[in-house]
Amino acid sequence: MPNDTNIKCVTTHEVGHSVGLAHTNVVNSTLKSQSIMTSGEDSFVNWNNTSPSSYDKDELLSKWGY
């Protein structure tokens, strides 16, 4: 049963998609567990993560500008 934190996690993830972010595609498991964009199917997904990591911010910057 998802709690409020898990729902925030999924919502933030979906907002990430809406601004063009793809699923986190790195081998580093620490980055994956910190990223809001790690796929729910990935074993390193962290359902208690509710805010973008520095990896996510870097992805946004590389996609949208500087």
Ligand SMILES: [Zn+2]
């Ligand atoms: Zn997704």
